[in-house]
Amino acid sequence: MTAAASLTAVLCLGVLTSCGTAAGQGDDDYTGPPVNGGTLRVAFDADITCADGQQAGNNTALNVSRQIADSLTDQDPETGEIVPWLAESWDVSDDSTTFTFHLRYGVTFTDGTPFTAQSVKDNLEGIVDLGAKSSLGSTYLAAHFPGVNNTTVWADPDSGSHIEFAGFEHFARTAERGLFDFLFLAEGLRLREHKGQVFDQDVVGRPETATVLSALAAVTTHIGVTGTFNSTFNEPYDLARTLATLDRVSGGRAAWNVVTSHNAFTGANFRRSGYLDGADRYRRAADFVSLARTLWESHRGSDGSFDWHSDFFDVHGTFPVPETPQISPVIFQAGDSDEGRDFAARHAEVIFSAHTEAEDRKAFRTDIDQRLAAVGRRPDSLKIYPGISDILGDTEAEAQERYREVRHAQVHGPGAIAFLEQVWGRDLSGYDPDGPLPDVGPDLDNADITRGRVRHEKDYGAVARRWRALAEEKNLSIRELVTEVSGRGGTLIGTPAQVAAKFDDLTQQRAADGFIVVPHITPGGLDEIVDRVVPELQDRGVYRTSYAGSTTLRDNLDLPAYNHSTSQEVSA
Amino acid sequence: MTAAASLTAVLCLGVLTSCGTAAGQGDDDYTGPPVNGGTLRVAFDADITCADGQQAGNNTALNVSRQIADSLTDQDPETGEIVPWLAESWDVSDDSTTFTFHLRYGVTFTDGTPFTAQSVKDNLEGIVDLGAKSSLGSTYLAAHFPGVNNTTVWADPDSGSHIEFAGFEHFARTAERGLFDFLFLAEGLRLREHKGQVFDQDVVGRPETATVLSALAAVTTHIGVTGTFNSTFNEPYDLARTLATLDRVSGGRAAWNVVTSHNAFTGANFRRSGYLDGADRYRRAADFVSLARTLWESHRGSDGSFDWHSDFFDVHGTFPVPETPQISPVIFQAGDSDEGRDFAARHAEVIFSAHTEAEDRKAFRTDIDQRLAAVGRRPDSLKIYPGISDILGDTEAEAQERYREVRHAQVHGPGAIAFLEQVWGRDLSGYDPDGPLPDVGPDLDNADITRGRVRHEKDYGAVARRWRALAEEKNLSIRELVTEVSGRGGTLIGTPAQVAAKFDDLTQQRAADGFIVVPHITPGGLDEIVDRVVPELQDRGVYRTSYAGSTTLRDNLDLPAYNHSTSQEVSA
Ligand SMILES: Cc1cc2nc3c(=O)[nH]c(=O)nc-3n(C[C@H](O)[C@H](O)[C@H](O)COP(=O)(O)O)c2cc1C
Numbered sequence A, B: 001m002t003a004a005a006s007l008t009a010v011l012c013l014g015v016l017t018s019c020g021t022a023a024g025q026g027d028d029d030y031t032g033p034p035v036n037g038g039t040l041r042v043a044f045d046a047d048i049t050c051a052d053g054q055q056a057g058n059n060t061a062l063n064v065s066r067q068i069a070d071s072l073t074d075q076d077p078e079t080g081e082i083v084p085w086l087a088e089s090w091d092v093s094d095d096s097t098t099f100t101f102h103l104r105y106g107v108t109f110t111d112g113t114p115f116t117a118q119s120v121k122d123n124l125e126g127i128v129d130l131g132a133k134s135s136l137g138s139t140y141l142a143a144h145f146p147g148v149n150n151t152t153v154w155a156d157p158d159s160g161s162h163i164e165f166a167g168f169e170h171f172a173r174t175a176e177r178g179l180f181d182f183l184f185l186a187e188g189l190r191l192r193e194h195k196g197q198v199f200d201q202d203v204v205g206r207p208e209t210a211t212v213l214s215a216l217a218a219v220t221t222h223i224g225v226t227g228t229f230n231s232t233f234n235e236p237y238d239l240a241r242t243l244a245t246l247d248r249v250s251g252g253r254a255a256w257n258v259v260t261s262h263n264a265f266t267g268a269n270f271r272r273s274g275y276l277d278g279a280d281r282y283r284r285a286a287d288f289v290s291l292a293r294t295l296w297e298s299h300r301g302s303d304g305s306f307d308w309h310s311d312f313f314d315v316h317g318t319f320p321v322p323e324t325p326q327i328s329p330v331i332f333q334a335g336d337s338d339e340g341r342d343f344a345a346r347h348a349e350v351i352f353s354a355h356t357e358a359e360d361r362k363a364f365r366t367d368i369d370q371r372l373a374a375v376g377r378r379p380d381s382l383k384i385y386p387g388i389s390d391i392l393g394d395t396e397a398e399a400q401e402r403y404r405e406v407r408h409a410q411v412h413g414p415g416a417i418a419f420l421e422q423v424w425g426r427d428l429s430g431y432d433p434d435g436p437l438p439d440v441g442p443d444l445d446n447a448d449i450t451r452g453r454v455r456h457e458k459d460y461g462a463v464a465r466r467w468r469a470l471a472e473e474k475n476l477s478i479r480e481l482v483t484e485v486s487g488r489g490g491t492l493i494g495t496p497a498q499v500a501a502k503f504d505d506l507t508q509q510r511a512a513d514g515f516i517v518v519p520h521i522t523p524g525g526l527d528e529i530v531d532r533v534v535p536e537l538q539d540r541g542v543y544r545t546s547y548a549g550s551t552t553l554r555d556n557l558d559l560p561a562y563n564h565s566t567s568q569e570v571s572a
């Protein structure tokens, strides 16, 4: 405990609130007014395993170690603002890569040794030296099996069907060989249509997610299985039952990525009529998740009976699946609106984020941390996993050359025109992909020319103006422009050692807690990263060398065990 | 073709109707009035593989061989009645085990040999000699993993959890080792309640069926995976997508047992309000299955788009799962009402039947054959698989002794009282299970004292009167009575060779096309039958020795390939 300083322990109210602890004065049943002095009893939901500040990865350990060791900064439990503690102030360089802390004078350790800049340096380097044992400094990887996408290079001989189970199985086994945290399956409830037809440059089919994940769980042993399921078009009892079964079949490796698409285009597949008002999408999602958790907990000391009456659901009965290894599957969230972020801060444990540039990622982390603080949750109780792609070469030049080839294959002529049509809302098939941008502007009334697609951009007029300016500035053809704007930002390009170093850097900077690798070739595209990059990360000591000790997905993710009172507190 | 007789080929209208063939006169486009003579062209949906009457197991082969070989009897396509052909008349013995056919005189084979009783004997014995190659004379087995049940002997060391995946996996691997046709999972959408509480003598939980089956499909290679799913509380798009995915994951081994429970007790789990009127349960089921088949066929030469507007569903869109190996999973039906049987005759390929006594089974087969004829389907297009249990011993006496032990363990005191309460509709906990029946009669207004249970009996007053008479006649205690009336009728008791002989007999008598074995111990109860009875059946030459040649469940079941026009014709 090298950094333990002799300051009086600061009582961290945020921690108490978020754990739903019982406080009394000496007497457990004390109900009188607050008084000074006496004994404060605090209940934790789990054993305090390792309280070393360099290794502590869960709330229980942190709650204890924060009583006996100080940090450079603290966080105001009311506002989420980062406030001074051992550091009186700090400066951040313009590129956000250098942080300079001005330490408080006169602080000593309990044995009287003075607290200096060297103490801080030793502490931080100790984390790196600990390598994979330090959950604070490790790199985590997960794998995304793309369904609908514009990244697959179909011409590559390692590209195969996105429908046959054999492809999914190869992908899952490879990810598990690479000791990944989880597999991720997206969901599209209706095949995309473009100009009124199924979009044939796309994947033309998609099997049902839970059914595929359950089969994958049966042929793997440690990797998590994360499925995307919609909270608008599903029913809580059905989905909760399926997810609980998946958690059982997999021995505690299930996760649910909560998404809220609510449009009538998708709904027409399912329902007679009556689609959800967009404004209610996250209200329903929150109610849905809270009800699902109630169902998952319904066998804790009880017989599974439940009773739920809300604006969205009016059900009662008994839940048929007994308590599962994780109790609640891990909750993911994807969706970047304000309401989406608030929902994540209240209910989720992992965010699948679309932020790909380093700056963006850090700003997003800060934003999420503030929202977490506002509901009394700690930053490390919600992990952020952005999607990421990589291109390897034996030399950096070879990797760059391969990247150009891949981008060329990804953006073919008809694809470039279709991509532009999505924003322009017009038929542009008369234009030459190798010629300049269309002279006409976008038809904003026809913004749904492509249907069933997740729209991350809302204002197509602004997008079109930005693109036109860029094309004029750099003198780009349609295809060159699309190549430039459609690339998955932040792609890591280089030798395996270089790519490993970049993964490591991003983690150390806390630009991400882990990465969801989106290969440009499916199912064969993961082998290269597993065979070449993972060993480099292991050599750096920042990547696990076995799943030892992990039995559930929460273990893989270094998340605290599911805690009933926390989830209730936060969803209140 | 030893039985081919020289009678003029009889044109079988039933066959033509059920295949949806196109008929014209010499000219394919002939649309005039019917005339005598000319050419009749008939289209079949599959190749005519083997036309030997002793082996032919599918409609195409039968349709052809019926044009060149005669049978003892024919079936009237209008009424379903069995009418004379080579046999002028026949007598059936009182116990329905001996059929005496009176043959027509003066019939010769094409080579002039006279047709005699010996010809018929040789023909029938030829089927037995052919053994497993003759699909008409083979025994088929399937395995039922009981969820909710009153048969499990929990005290047996081979009894394990009905929830843990390991138990399901052991069961599935054993059934596949025994070359079974399929695994069968029942469904209970809400845990049973008895006197207002979850019924704790029962299994207290049940994982979701599709999720379990998909995981089982991933760890097996040939055995079919049949799941029970309700057509009242599911939505066609959701369930069709899940089942199509299961058919893909399993490589064509999926089946759906369509059930129609519609009560509000179950519905309260799911829906805000509005449960289906019982009278509509099979109307919705038929519409549901027809829509599901439309979805499964939506990629045949098309892009998956669909449009369906009916009393029950109003949906349009695109179906995301491309055509699967079986196109439509095999459709099973369970439910014994008149409407249920009609639904089976129109839409199902297998019936899971509750008829356990030999007489009952034959009467049921006859009833179903008539309903099939009425919609233009052949008897062998719908297989009947009753549930069956067995008890083995090294000697017959040992088996009988074991049977008594098993029944004693199955019917313990509190279980006997609860069983009686289900019919009496009253709290009978004050009565001694080893004493006489209660003096009070049933409270018929409280017939739902047990909720969530499939009620095969509708008139509890009559049941109670029957039981009382039986108890008085044989001087039975409550427990003895329940032991007598709750046993699964038709349990096969004996040495492995005796039990094999009984399976074989039942098949030869056409009392069943196959059997769904319901062990009294789960998951270990199947091993014994696989290790001891299956080899005996193989020795008799009536059981497959490998899955060779079977790739889909339809192959395992000797069903014809799924045929669009037939299904449309029949569901019209
Ligand atoms: C990175 C990312 C991936 C997503 N993947 C899916 C998906 O696979 N299926 C889906 O229906 N929605 C997906 N969405 C979520 C939808 O965008 C979201 O639930 C909905 O549109 C509303 O979100 P918002 O308004 O908060 O952005 C994804 C969102 C993000 C940011």
Ligand SMILES: Cc1cc2nc3c(=O)[nH]c(=O)nc-3n(C[C@H](O)[C@H](O)[C@H](O)COP(=O)(O)O)c2cc1C
Pocket: B185, B186, B187, B188, B189, B228, B230, B258, B259, B260, B261, B334, B335, B336, B337, B338, B339, B340, B341, B352, B353, B354, B454, B455
């Ligand atoms: C042998 C047998 C097994 C059945 N298994 C189930 C089951 O597992 N789950 C279920 O919901 N219904 C099951 N049922 C079906 C229901 O009885 C049926 O769908 C519904 O009650 C209406 O059927 P009916 O009125 O035609 O008898 C089964 C029926 C039979 C005959």
